[in-house]
Amino acid sequence: MLHAVVPAGGSGTRLWPLSRSQRPKFLLPLTGSDQSLLQSTVERLGRLSAVDHTYVVTGSAHAVDVARQLPQVPGDNILVEPSPRDSAAAISLAAAVIAERDPKAIMGSFAADHLVPDHEAFAQTVEKAMDLADQGFLMTIGITPSGPDTGLGYLRIGDNIGPGYKLDAFVEKPDQVSAVEYVNSGQYLWNAGMFTWRVDVFLDQLAKRKPQLHQTVRRLAEAWDSPQRESLFSQLWPTLEKISVDYAVMEPAAAESMVGVVPGRFSWDDVGDFDTLGKVIKGDGLGNVVLNSGSGPEPLLNESKRNVVVSAGDRLIATIGVDDAIVVDTDDAVLVAPRDRAQEVKLVVEELKSKGRNDLV
Amino acid sequence: MLHAVVPAGGSGTRLWPLSRSQRPKFLLPLTGSDQSLLQSTVERLGRLSAVDHTYVVTGSAHAVDVARQLPQVPGDNILVEPSPRDSAAAISLAAAVIAERDPKAIMGSFAADHLVPDHEAFAQTVEKAMDLADQGFLMTIGITPSGPDTGLGYLRIGDNIGPGYKLDAFVEKPDQVSAVEYVNSGQYLWNAGMFTWRVDVFLDQLAKRKPQLHQTVRRLAEAWDSPQRESLFSQLWPTLEKISVDYAVMEPAAAESMVGVVPGRFSWDDVGDFDTLGKVIKGDGLGNVVLNSGSGPEPLLNESKRNVVVSAGDRLIATIGVDDAIVVDTDDAVLVAPRDRAQEVKLVVEELKSKGRNDLV
Numbered sequence: 001m002l003h004a005v006v007p008a009g010g011s012g013t014r015l016w017p018l019s020r021s022q023r024p025k026f027l028l029p030l031t032g033s034d035q036s037l038l039q040s041t042v043e044r045l046g047r048l049s050a051v052d053h054t055y056v057v058t059g060s061a062h063a064v065d066v067a068r069q070l071p072q073v074p075g076d077n078i079l080v081e082p083s084p085r086d087s088a089a090a091i092s093l094a095a096a097v098i099a100e101r102d103p104k105a106i107m108g109s110f111a112a113d114h115l116v117p118d119h120e121a122f123a124q125t126v127e128k129a130m131d132l133a134d135q136g137f138l139m140t141i142g143i144t145p146s147g148p149d150t151g152l153g154y155l156r157i158g159d160n161i162g163p164g165y166k167l168d169a170f171v172e173k174p175d176q177v178s179a180v181e182y183v184n185s186g187q188y189l190w191n192a193g194m195f196t197w198r199v200d201v202f203l204d205q206l207a208k209r210k211p212q213l214h215q216t217v218r219r220l221a222e223a224w225d226s227p228q229r230e231s232l233f234s235q236l237w238p239t240l241e242k243i244s245v246d247y248a249v250m251e252p253a254a255a256e257s258m259v260g261v262v263p264g265r266f267s268w269d270d271v272g273d274f275d276t277l278g279k280v281i282k283g284d285g286l287g288n289v290v291l292n293s294g295s296g297p298e299p300l301l302n303e304s305k306r307n308v309v310v311s312a313g314d315r316l317i318a319t320i321g322v323d324d325a326i327v328v329d330t331d332d333a334v335l336v337a338p339r340d341r342a343q344e345v346k347l348v349v350e351e352l353k354s355k356g357r358n359d360l361v
Numbered sequence: 362m363l364h365a366v367v368p369a370g371g372s373g374t375r376l377w378p379l380s381r382s383q384r385p386k387f388l389l390p391l392t393g394s395d396q397s398l399l400q401s402t403v404e405r406l407g408r409l410s411a412v413d414h415t416y417v418v419t420g421s422a423h424a425v426d427v428a429r430q431l432p433q434v435p436g437d438n439i440l441v442e443p444s445p446r447d448s449a450a451a452i453s454l455a456a457a458v459i460a461e462r463d464p465k466a467i468m469g470s471f472a473a474d475h476l477v478p479d480h481e482a483f484a485q486t487v488e489k490a491m492d493l494a495d496q497g498f499l500m501t502i503g504i505t506p507s508g509p510d511t512g513l514g515y516l517r518i519g520d521n522i523g524p525g526y527k528l529d530a531f532v533e534k535p536d537q538v539s540a541v542e543y544v545n546s547g548q549y550l551w552n553a554g555m556f557t558w559r560v561d562v563f564l565d566q567l568a569k570r571k572p573q574l575h576q577t578v579r580r581l582a583e584a585w586d587s588p589q590r591e592s593l594f595s596q597l598w599p600t601l602e603k604i605s606v607d608y609a610v611m612e613p614a615a616a617e618s619m620v621g622v623v624p625g626r627f628s629w630d631d632v633g634d635f636d637t638l639g640k641v642i643k644g645d646g647l648g649n650v651v652l653n654s655g656s657g658p659e660p661l662l663n664e665s666k667r668n669v670v671v672s673a674g675d676r677l678i679a680t681i682g683v684d685d686a687i688v689v690d691t692d693d694a695v696l697v698a699p700r701d702r703a704q705e706v707k708l709v710v711e712e713l714k715s716k717g718r719n720d721l722v
């Protein structure tokens with residue numbers, strides 16, 4: 001049985017005005033159904049883990065929404081960070097809390113805001129990673145690339161170890177030429193930030209690489225089910241080093257051949273922008289992807305093709321002769337852009353911040 | 362002194378979702394300022410007429426809005442039609458009411474929803490028409506064409522009569538070939554539906570062409586300042602023939618050489634659609650025409666050119682890399698279309714009506 005951890009953070013500024021600082025990507029129904037990405041992630045993990053073995057780590061700003069979107073997850077399994085301290089703190093805390101309950105538990109960490117439609121293929125891949133995690137490896141899951149994406153980091157495959165491989169190296173986001181080489185070589189997978197390990201192995205590595213961080217999360221985990229939790233958190237949490245789990249543990253461990261990788265041959269996407277959203281969700285006969293998460297009527301798309309239309313407010317969206325565009329309607333903002341400029345949506349967010357319009361971001 | 366009559370009717374379905382059956386074109390601020398077309402029309406007539414000589418004829422559905430937009434116009438000068446009976450009824454009633462007060466008054470009729478930015482040139486043209494009206498002609502004002510418009514009727518110029526011409530004929534909307542011929546000939550003007558006449562001359566012509574209509578509006582006008590007004594209106598108004606003033610009076614009178622025309626060399630537009638709106642209102646340095654009649658922030662147009670953007674709600678409109686488009690945001694609907702499909706907006710209105718969504722039209 002897997003102990004499943006779901007770090008629920010990040011905002012998704014390229015999904016503005018749908019995503020906001022108070023309404024981040026993982027809380028939004030970007031799955032093609034009514035489910036949020038968070039709900040879909042927890043449902044997907046249900047094949048591997050029971051709900052009382054499922055944990056969510058999130059910020060205090062989103063604790064209420066997470067609690068309400070996931071009524072089935074026990075309250076003590078929702079780990080609320082008083083402030084963001086990057087992924088090493090979040091994931092190490094979860095590992096330490098799980099270790100208090102089951103010192104040899106196998107834990108997996110899967111981001112709340114990724115879309116994996118094929119739950120069965122995902123579960124089969126994680127089960128392979130669990131086999132190798134049980135043997136003492138810190139496991140990653142690498143996605144078989146569907147193209148030379150330059151917006152992702154890569155995992156270089158090493159020697160075969162049964163159902164997976166040793167991880168040769170973590171590789172930073174490449175330029176276009178390198179990305180094509182990586183994909184053609186067959187030796188690189190997309191780094192989707194999916195981890196599986198025995199908590200004792202992980203915490204040993206953490207103790208070796210980041211002893212202060214290790215000691216603190218252990219103290220916090222010991223106090224988790226005690227009345228001291230709150231005071232200890234407010235005292236110790238702000239002292240934790242801000243560092244990613246990749247830099248703190250995974251890369252140093254990979255250099256010592258302790259990291260493995262299992263290829264995942266399933267469709268995976270981090271749904272970073274509206275153009276991507278239009279690609280991962282099935283459209284209608286004219287290629288229009290319509291998300292109607294608000295209370296408005298169904299959009300009227302007249303002679304319009306291949307658009308991504310999001311109706312999140314209570315109003316009618318009507319288009320005439322509009323192709324390959326993004327139209328997003330929310331209660332306080334509406335966005336119009338061609339799909340090929342989806343990346344630039346974050347510039348609007350930056351402009352609004354610079355104008356002091358924090359109510360709109 | 363002119364007695365100025367402003368027929369305020371028509372809906373403007375090509376300006377949806379800004380214009381609605383309950384919020385017709387003439388009530389909207391489509392002037393490039395905060396003024397509505399109606400307010401701008403009455404201000405323009407202020408050079409020729411005092412407010413107590415200014416009349417508005419409108420439907421019962423819009424009486425309240427007209428009254429509030431024009432607080433300076435005396436209540437008895439706002440003629441409220443119980444139901445729409447076309448332009449002959451509306452204009453004849455105004456003529457008869459004015460004749461009760463001043464039997465030889467010169468009256469001009471100018472639609473509430475046309476945009477004429479040059480008020481001075483307009484006034485000079487109307488004054489010429491008033492000279493000829495005083496001599497007993499039913500006068501029209503024809504706009505010097507700026508191009509071969511096939512969406513308008515034309516006026517064919519006849520013999521010179523001082524500051525204007527006799528009107529040879531009213532000509533229906535032409536095809537493209539004819540429109541080019543008309544404009545090149547120099548003998549045709551756009552029919553802008555602007556009339557000027559002595560009320561006694563007009564009412565004599567009405568009595569000759571449409572005796573029943575004449576008799577009824579005379580009776581209504583006699584009762585205008587009496588307690589019988591309301592009961593007489595509810596009894597007689599529905600019996601009036603539905604016919605345009607062009608067919609009822611002007612065309613038959615033109616056939617008897619009683620109609621004159623004065624050329625107007627000013628910019629004029631009936632602001633029928635959003636593309637036209639973008640042409641008649643001055644844009645910013647990138648050609649964007651932005652109307653912000655709502656309570657929302659100024660739209661953010663990032664690398665966007667030559668758009669018509671109407672913000673009539675309380676929300677932010679943001680565009681990225683959008684050119685030559687129409688973006689209209691209102692409280693309950695948002696429209697996106699390329700400017701060259703502006704005419705098709707009325708199809709959305711028809712679709713909504715066929716779906717029974719009368720709340721949105």
